[in-house]
Amino acid sequence: MDWEDLRHLAAVGRIGSLSGAARTLGVDHATVGRRIAALEARTGLRLLERRGRGTALTEAGERVASLAFDMEDRVLAVERLAQVERQPPVAEVVVSVPPALAMFMLVESLVELRRVQPSITVTLRGEASLVSLTRREADLTLRLQAPSEPTSVARKVGEMAYGLYAATDYPHGPDGDWSLVSYDAGMDRLPQQEWLLAFASGRPVGFRSNDMSILQPAARAGLGVALLPCFMADGDPGLRRWSGDKPPNRGLWLAVHEDLRRSAPVRAVGDHLAAVLHRHRDRLLGL
Numbered sequence: 001m002d003w004e005d006l007r008h009l010a011a012v013g014r015i016g017s018l019s020g021a022a023r024t025l026g027v028d029h030a031t032v033g034r035r036i037a038a039l040e041a042r043t044g045l046r047l048l049e050r051r052g053r054g055t056a057l058t059e060a061g062e063r064v065a066s067l068a069f070d071m072e073d074r075v076l077a078v079e080r081l082a083q084v085e086r087q088p089p090v091a092e093v094v095v096s097v098p099p100a101l102a103m104f105m106l107v108e109s110l111v112e113l114r115r116v117q118p119s120i121t122v123t124l125r126g127e128a129s130l131v132s133l134t135r136r137e138a139d140l141t142l143r144l145q146a147p148s149e150p151t152s153v154a155r156k157v158g159e160m161a162y163g164l165y166a167a168t169d170y171p172h173g174p175d176g177d178w179s180l181v182s183y184d185a186g187m188d189r190l191p192q193q194e195w196l197l198a199f200a201s202g203r204p205v206g207f208r209s210n211d212m213s214i215l216q217p218a219a220r221a222g223l224g225v226a227l228l229p230c231f232m233a234d235g236d237p238g239l240r241r242w243s244g245d246k247p248p249n250r251g252l253w254l255a256v257h258e259d260l261r262r263s264a265p266v267r268a269v270g271d272h273l274a275a276v277l278h279r280h281r282d283r284l285l286g287l
Contacts, residue, residue: 008035013065099126179206230286
């Protein structure tokens, strides 16, 4: 039985659709369907069925996918072991971080790391969503919350402050008639978004986006008041920070899979990122 066929079935079982599995695996929709068809031919089981406008796993498909999850975990564990033990002369370390931190603080600092660790190539992925260290979607993650995966080892490496910002010529103060520049509704459960909506007390939302780097120029253009990280907005000459109420700080957590703690390249990159955040702690706190 071909493991690749099982891996494609597991991806469908985990994500819930052929198209989603294809995006995750980096293949096209037809390849996923062909792999599952090959597995059906080998097992004699019907694993996939059409439901409405989409497809879903049958009961047999769900049972096989569940077994494939366990196999996938074992394969990934072997890959992590090999990554630690072989110590290649040139190593790639994949780091998943919030896009704003990547853009405004971390990219430039990697010049220092490159100077002292020329054998390490860092792949820095600016991602707002959580990624799985167990599934090897990254080697390190920097997030605003501690990881929930039991196999992750995390340390708190700093705190990040937010502030209310408006264009320098925005006509209204905090007690005036102002509107919001806000995340879209899909992010209403973020702690900083919950605070903003409570503080706004029903004021209208004039503009929404799912990307903080879009919210900042929207506020600068005068579309309304935005809640932004202080390290990102304090240096913007087109914005001014409102005094008064401010939301609680968010912690910054650096996490690695427990199997990769002994990897020298991963440890070097993690230590570098922690040092950079410590060096910029006042800036992160908006001081």
